[in-house]
Amino acid sequence: MSIADLFQFLMYVTLLIATIKPMGWYITRVFSGEEFWLRPKIAKIETTFYKIARIRPDVEQHWITYIACLLIFHAVGFVVLYAILRLQAYLPFNPNHVANLSPDLALNTAISFLTNTNWQNYSGEISLSHLSQMVGLTVQNFFSAASGMVVAIALIRGFSRQEKQTIGNFWVDVTRAILYVLLPLSIILAIFLIWQGVPQNFSGDIAVTTLEQKNQMIPQGPVAAQEAIKIIGTNGGGFFNTNSSHPYENPTPLSNFLQMMMMAIIGAALTNVFGRMIGDQRQGWAIFTAMACLLFIHAGLMYYFEQQPNPILQQMAAENNIILTGINMEGKEVRFGLFNSIFYANLTTATATGAVNAMHSSFMPLSGGIMLWNMMLGGILIGGAGSGLYGMLLFVILTAFIAGLMVGRTPEYKGNKLQIREIKMTVLATLVIPFLILSFTALTLYRPDITQNMANPSAHGFSELLYFYTSTATGNGSAFAGFNANTPFFNITGAVVMLLGRLLVMIPVLAIAGSLAAKRLSPITVGSLPTHNFTFIILLIGVIFVFSLLLPALALGPIAEHFLLISATPP
Amino acid sequence: MVRLLRTTILIFGCLLILTGVVYPAFITLIGQIFFQNQANGSFVFTHHGVSQGSILIAQSFEQDHYFHGRPSLINTDNRAISIGRNLGQTNHVLLRDVIEKAKYLLVKNQGSSQPIPMDIVTVSGSNLDPHITPESARFQVPRIARSRQVSEDELLKLIEDNTIPRTFFILGEPRINVLQINLVLDQLYPIKP
Known part of the structure; x- marks a missing residue:
């Protein structure tokens, strides 16, 4: 390991851990409604919104009402976003005169941004107007992140309360998540990103004559504003086609570092919020430790895999008297190099963000396997804004249940008795993801023409398909992007998987909260x-492995490809 | 039910205006006031104010007297849209292409000594990567020295001066901005017409 890489890693870990306590304190204050220095400044906007919408902020809701509000909020969001995407050609802020999206692509895109997945079957600079990016997608980036956060907060309230029929007010929670957490962080990050070189303007393509007297048309747009919430809300839907590998989305190593930091900041802080709200911060640290252990082990493995030379390529080079030097740079950007590419890929799959700064399909096969595995865990290593914590807490409930049975006592977690109802809901929510991934991948393989959608032959082609359903089911949104999923079949099945993968976890979680x-x-x-000590953490990691590691599926994809790589002969 | 729908639409509208209109407008305002060059795409201009391209977006260089950037799928004279190639490591199309590119470079750069750095035989993630590694720049020195009639030592010095270091000595990788160094080349060693 090079010294610079080691320092980058240590700097990241130190700064991330340093943010957990202050951010945890802040988010706890925001959602508990307590007074603090920022509240009076923002409260004016907040109360105005409540007045306009006639919301009574002091009235809390039963969990069923909470779910109803969540669903109707998503339903309205869907209608608005779908309409914008279908009508963008007639709407303003369309300098490049793009056409309306087709019905199936608009459906897929709307569901994708609604569910915080941000799988993109379109190319941003070709298919979308500035208005669609801004009023359509940026808005849903905020809303889907907020909905994830409030479900996590509601679950935490479930743990901390007793003998109450309510779990909070959905409208108040969503408004506060946006006004106090997502918006201020986005403003700060967006300004940093512009400073680093991310554009923020409303012009169409700019034509230039290059040094060799050729013409070049360079797309522009309000990139920075969307880029900031894309990262903070763990959304991951890029303004441009190639996402954060595009120099306009992620121009420098510093912008890359900030993006990696902001991707994890809310997810990490929520573990502390959990600890604070149930009155024992050690519980939060135990959960963070379990997340961070797996995350950094995966980073180490990827770092190792990615440094290995491609044996077939070496053989071919030797036959042609060519000597190549350096790591596999296919699909990677020079400014990021080895460490920043693998660490970003690891984080983006672990946090359910799905932004990419290198093409995942071109990594070494086993690195691709780690990314798939990160997602199969359900995006719980640090995890998405909110979805990471509630996903992890489901495994905590399972672990406490299994541990309780092992020692022969009524299973409980911090005084909360875990009974049939909670366990049923937990099992439903934890099994829905593997069920969606495996069933849809298996059924799709029956399509006789499926190889035509794949950009690569053999095991790698299978990985592309597996990656598609894993990424959509877990709300990640990154891709082995050679895979052509912009067909009516994949647009629709993808939308179904994204919707089920999001709601069939959220609804049971709110039921548990209630x-x-x-x-x-x-x-x-x-x-x-005791649920904060080393034994519990190890047990928790074990339970996560047993439930989420879809090893047979991985064996057919990345692992098979790895053996092809080390045993094959050059063409 | 009707009341719930009304509440939803009203609060949705409020938050939509805040996050979809006010927020991007505010960020645009800040960007245009404080970081005008970056917010408008980081373009570089001649003395006469003619734009020569964005420092962040790769342009294609094919003439012998310029440093060449990384291979790209985006043809010259096209719109600079980003596309990934997404070929896997076991894909023969990728492997053959790398070897072809390497052979081509050896023909183009006679007098250069191997090894060939990986970054100039592979495509980047965005296909718009504006940088190459310092090793790749040094690999091209003999060709440029011949065609510009300058000594190789001067060019090596130029590469050293134009290497962008790691941020804070830690973040990222040392690199050369191809457009930047070619602008300097044209300035210091102009081609006689």
Whole structure:
């Protein structure tokens, strides 16, 4: 490992951990409604919004009402976004005169941004107007991140409350998530990004004559504003086709570092929010430790895999008397090099962001395997804004349940008794992701012409398909992007998988929140299972492995490709 | 139900205007006031104010007297849209292409000594990568020295002066901006017409 890479890694880890406590303190204040220095400044806007919409912020909701509000919020969001995408040709801010999206592509894109997946079957600079990017996609970037956060907050309330029928007010939570957390962070990041070179203007293509007297048309747009929330909300839908590898989205190593930091900042802080709200910060740190352990082990593995030379290429080069030097740079940008490419890829798959700064399909096969694995875990290593924490808490519930059974006591977590109802909901929510991935991948393989959608032959082609359904089911949105999923079949199945993968986790989570909130907390005694120590963390990691590691599917894709790579002969 | 829908539409409208209109407008305002060059695409201009391209977006260089950037799928005279090639490591199309590019470079750069750096035989993620590694720049020195009639040592010095270091000595990789160094080349060693 080179010294510079080691320092980049240490700098990242140190700064991320340093943000957890202050950010955790801040987010806790925001959602508990307590007073703090920023509140009076923003509260004016907040109360105006409540007045306009006639929301009574002090009235809390039952979990079923909470779900109803969440669904109707998404439904309105869908209608608005779908309409914008279908009508963009007639709307203003369309300097390059792009056409309307087709119905199936608009459906896929709208669901994709609604569910925080941000899978993109279109190319931003070819297919979308500035208005669609701004009023359509940027808005949903905020809303989908906020909806993830409020579900996490509602679940935390479930853990911390007793004998209450309510879990909070959906409208208040969403408004606060946007006004106090997502918007201020986005403003700060957007300004930093412009400073680093990300454009923010409304012009169409700019024509230049290059040094060799050729013509070049360079697309422009309001990139920085969208780029900021794309990262902070763990959305990942790029303004341009190639996302954060585009020099206009991610111009410098510093902008790359900030993006990596901001991708994880809310997810990491929410573990601390959890600890604070249930009155024991050690619980939050235990969860963060489990997340971070897996995340950094994966980073290490990818760093190792990616440094290995391609044996077939070496053989071919030797036959032609060519000597090549350096790591595999296909699909990577020079300014990021090895470390920043693998670390970004690891983070983006682990946090359910899905932004990419290098083409995932061109990494070494086993690196691709790690990315798939990160997603199969359900985006819980740090995880998406909100979705990471509630996904992880499902595994915490399972672990506490299994541990309780092993020692022969009523399973409980911090005084919350875990009974049939909670466990049923937890199992439903944790099994829905592997079920969606495996069933849709398997069924799609029956299509006789499926290889025509793949950009690569053999095992890698299978990986592309597996990656597609894994990425959509877990709300990630990154891709083995050679795969052509812009067909009516994949647009529609993709939309179905994204919607089910999001809602069939969120709804059970809110049901658990409601049922835990209604229960009386039992006192913690010496006989209670400690859930913050090393033993529990190891057990938690074990449970995550057993439930999420879809090894047979990985064996057919990246692992098979790895053996092809080390055993094959040159063409 | 009707009340719930009305509430949703109203709060949705408020938040949409805030995040979809006010927020981007505010960011644009800040960008246009404080970081005018960056916010408008980081273009470089001649003394007469003619734009010569964006420092962040690769342009194609094919003439012998310029440093060449990384290979790209985007043809010259096309719109600079970003596309990834997305070929896997076991794909013969990728492997053959790398070897072809390497052979071509050896023909083009007679007098250069191997090894060939990987970055100039592979395409980047965006296909718009404006940088090459310093090794790739040094690999091209004999060709440029011949065609500009300057000594190789001067060019090596130029490469050293134009290497962008790691940010804070830690972040990223050392690199050369191809457009930047070619602008300097034209200035210091102009081609006699």
